[in-house]
Amino acid sequence: MKLLQKRGSRCIPILLLLLFTAGIIFIIFYCRKPRSMVLEFGMFTGSNWNVANANSFVIIDNAIARFEAEHPGVKVHYYSGVPKEEYSEWLSRKILAGEEPDVFMVLGSDFDQFSSIGIMKNLDELIETDETFDKEKYFSSALSTGKYGDEQYALPYETVPTLMFVNQTLLTKEGIQMPESDWDWEDMYNICRQVTRDLDGDGILDQFGICNYDWLDAVYSNGGEIFQTNGKTCYLAEDTVIDAVKYTRQLNELYQGQKVVRENFNEGNVAFMPLTFAEYRTYKTYPYKIKRYANFKWDCITMPAGKDGDNVSQVDTLLMGISANTRKEELAWEFLKLLTYDEEIQTQIFSHSQGASVLRAVTQSAEMEAIVQAEMEEGDTVISGKLLGKVIEEGYTAPQFKKYEQALALTNSEIGEILENDTNIESNMKILQRTINSYLQQ
Amino acid sequence: MKEKKEYYTGMFQWTLLFLNCMAVVFICTFIYVTTNRIRAHYDARNFLGNVMTIPDNPRMNLWFCLILLGMLVINFIFRHFLQSEHSRGAAFSLLAELLICVVIIYRLDFNYNGLLLLVFANVIAYIKDSKAKMGFLLFAIGGYLLADYELLSIYMPLFNMMDYVRYYTFTSQQWLSCIWNSMISLNIILFVGYCFSVINIQRGTIAEVNELYHDLQNANEQLSEYADMAEKMAQTNERNRIAREIHDTLGHRLTGIIAGLDACLALVDVAPQEVKKQLGVLADVSREGIKEVRRSVSELRPDAVERLSLNASIRKMVTDMGKVADTQIYFDAGGEKLEFGEDESNIIYRVIQESITNAIRHGHAGQIWVTLKRINGEILLEVKDDGIGCKEVQSGFGTRHMKERIEMLGGTIAFDGQKGFKVTAHIPIRWGKTDD
Structure with a gap:
């Protein structure tokens, strides 16, 4: 030290000052450094609705082509070949390294988690300041799926309501009228009781009323809620929920302990089965139409309404969001808007994907009906845009909170147990409510 | 003695700086390495499910913190060149140090706030004005209490280093926690030790001042004794002078007068005329004597x-x-x-x-x-x-x-x-x- 002081006591402070300034300049430069004009987009291949989908890139490719044309000098890059099952891990690894894409698809099971840890950009400010953007154009149920707490963290891209498949051939054979779209639990129970029979007289039931109808379907159509929206308490001991569980058990009891599986429906021996709109579209069209459900005529209607509810079913939505760390906020917002808000791109969902558009105007348009009709055989009734719109608009969307997935899985397995065993539903639901509440409040 | 103490304080400062740099590098590197490990093991989604939040970009964070630490060290050396006479330069440098530390702490999502102790330590050493020092210290202590991870994580999403520690096996977790906690404790111990040494130096200064004061008092007393002695000596001198004066003037005259009078006694019967003449002379001598006495008296009077x-x-x-x-x-x-x-x-x-x-x-x-x-x-x-x-x-x-x-x-x-x-x-x- 002393030696240094003697030799250059004037030079060294200046040198240090220079180094110090260099450090500051570097930091400022680092903070403001404009990255290359490449917008990264994260997506998975295949359908979000677990149906075969060969055209998953078509809409995105079209959108990118348009975006690049509208924004000269900007390139959109997406990672291809990440299947849906691996997408969550793939995105998480990117996020962990701070290399997440600017705009990306979010799986429903990831959205609450990603929003809670601050990876997703809060879009409220962008929505507020963008005068060309009117969030009323979205189905409110679809839009609310992108909300975490009261804040919008993602926009819906594609939505799929759950519908009730009806085996028309079976009903006709049993002399039963196709139910109206405002049918209720009792109607369905009566039909189920009527059709549940032992056809060949071997003492084993081989024709059934319904399969894959679970207590959650019943809760949604009975106007019930399972969790508070902030995820602090559950409502398992509410009458709407208890009635739904009771109704589910009532239906199960018709089969005298026999398990009814999807194969039974595929063989044409089940009158009803809840399926998604995506499945409806997939199996109504070539080539899947001949692979399944070829031996009977079928159609879909709304879910039956519970005594306290409406003809409502769960609506699943594929969300897209912007990274909270993006340096190209404006471009990312423009691209996100193009994918989720542009009517032309959204119309393509009907021609290249199996879901429905999240925009009211698109889903309820005649154009949509024409596209869907074109894929079907003559004589098949096409679900009307109005009905589809109603189902989506009124659809039940799961609340978004961090523990939702785990809490639902826990509840589901416990209620499965209650349904299996011949126990008192009311008291068991009260016990379960306490258990789940303590988990939620941990 | 004092220089030796200052040398120790300097050592404390350098050790504190070194330890804090180590702690920051440790967190950044640990998070970077762990992130890579999680990614390599395809555990990312699972990991994200168990955290409050994560740092933006661990690699960039590491670089960013390394550069800031470099700046911190440069700033530290810079201040050593300034010495204490450049109080404005030192204040600027301390402010820069505070700023750098706050930025690092912020980048680390408040997982480590020990850097503030480093700032306090340097403030104690460099700010001489006690009011400014107290103000700064209160501000800094307040900051230290507020910049607590546990407190802040209630209000804002902060990544927790312990989430990354928990990714490892139990034994590794114990080792990591052990290393980390000893770093934090060592930092606090060093800080306390440093404060003690500063207080010691200050106490040493007070003792020195007291000693000097005591010496001064002694000197004062001695001086006053000298003054008394000088006065006495002056008095003695004065008395001697008066004695001399009396002896030289009055004594001399009186002796002369006595001798003259004796002569008159002898002559009075023989030559009365002579005696008369002689008495006239004696009267003159007496008058002269009186004059001399007056002169002496007037000389003795205060100026x-x-x-x-x-x-x-x-x-x-x-x-x-x-x-x-x-x-x-x-x-x-x-x-x-x-x-x-x-x-x-x-x-x-x-x-x-x-x-x-x-x-x-x-x-x-x-x-x-x-x-x-x-x-x-x-x-x-x-x-x-x-x-x-x-x-x-x-x-x-x-x-x-x-x-x-x-x-x-x-x-x-x-x-x-x-x-x-x-x-x-x-x-x-x-x-x-x-x-x-």
Whole structure:
């Protein structure tokens, strides 16, 4: 030290000052450094609705082509070949390294988690300041799926309501009228009781009323809620929920302990089965139409309404969001808007994907009906845009909170147990409510 | 000794800096390495499910913090070159240091706030102004308490280093926690040690000041003894001079006169004419003697009285002594102009001088009032002070001397030590000039 002081006591402070300034300049430069004009987009291949989908890139490719044309000098890059099952891990690894894409698809099971840890950009400010953007154009149920707490963290891209498949051939054979779209639990129970029979007289039931109808379907159509929206308490001991569980058990009891599986429906021996709109579209069209459900005529209607509810079913939505760390906020917002808000791109969902558009105007348009009709055989009734719109608009969307997935899985397995065993539903639901509440409040 | 202590304080500062840099590098590297490990094991989604939040970009964070640490070290060295005389430069440097530390702490999502201790340590060392130091310290301590991870994580999403630690096996977790906690503890221990050393240095300075003060007091006392001795020596010298003077003048003359008178006795019967002549000579010699006596006396008189009027002399003395002793002395000479004989002037002057000296030396007075005026055909001389006084007035050399002097003028003098000390003298007026 002393030696240094003697030799250059004037030079060294200046040198240090220079180094110090260099450090500051570097930091400022680092903070403001404009990255290359490449917008990264994260997506998975295949359908979000677990149906075969060969055209998953078509809409995105079209959108990118348009975006690049509208924004000269900007390139959109997406990672291809990440299947849906691996997408969550793939995105998480990117996020962990701070290399997440600017705009990306979010799986429903990831959205609450990603929003809670601050990876997703809060879009409220962008929505507020963008005068060309009117969030009323979205189905409110679809839009609310992108909300975490009261804040919008993602926009819906594609939505799929759950519908009730009806085996028309079976009903006709049993002399039963196709139910109206405002049918209720009792109607369905009566039909189920009527059709549940032992056809060949071997003492084993081989024709059934319904399969894959679970207590959650019943809760949604009975106007019930399972969790508070902030995820602090559950409502398992509410009458709407208890009635739904009771109704589910009532239906199960018709089969005298026999398990009814999807194969039974595929063989044409089940009158009803809840399926998604995506499945409806997939199996109504070539080539899947001949692979399944070829031996009977079928159609879909709304879910039956519970005594306290409406003809409502769960609506699943594929969300897209912007990274909270993006340096190209404006471009990312423009691209996100193009994918989720542009009517032309959204119309393509009907021609290249199996879901429905999240925009009211698109889903309820005649154009949509024409596209869907074109894929079907003559004589098949096409679900009307109005009905589809109603189902989506009124659809039940799961609340978004961090523990939702785990809490639902826990509840589901416990209620499965209650349904299996011949126990008192009311008291068991009260016990379960306490258990789940303590988990939620941990 | 002091330099050695300062060397230790410097060592403390460097060690603190080193330890803090290590801690920051440890967190950044640990998070970067763990992130890579999680990614390599395809555990990312699972990991994200168990955290509050994550850092933006661990690799960039590592670089960012390394650069900031570099700046911190440069700033630290820079300040060492400045030394303490550049207080503005040091303040700027400390502010820069605080800023860098705050940015690092913020980048680390408050997982490590020990850097603030480093800032406090340097502030304690560099800021000399105690008020500014206290202000800064309060601010910094407040900051340290507020920048606590546990507190802040209630209000905002912060990544938790422990989430990354929990990714490892239990044994590794224990090791990592052990390393991390010892770093934090060591930092605090070093900080406390540092504070102790600073306090020690300050305490050393106080002891030094006390010692110097003690020396000064001793010197003062010695000086005052010397002054007393010098006064006594002056007195002795003066007495010797008077003796010499008497011997040289009066003695000489008287011897001559005696010899002359003896001669006259022998001659008186033989030659009366001669005797007459001789007596004339003797009378002349006696007159000469008187002149010499007068000259001597006038030489012995204080200079001030010789040159100035009594009032002016007293005023001069009062001013001089007031200056020398740091005492307020008020002199009230009444309205009219008083005239005194030389002996009166001398005695009054001496009495006032003696009283003031006593008031200052024995009474430790802060204020002294001197009054000299005519009341009912008498001169009233009063010297009183606000000093400690004394219960019983002991008859010392000073008071006895004053009494003798005043009695020479046919006056009276009284002493009162109840409230401060008061000397009151009444002297009868003897208007006109005193002759021989």
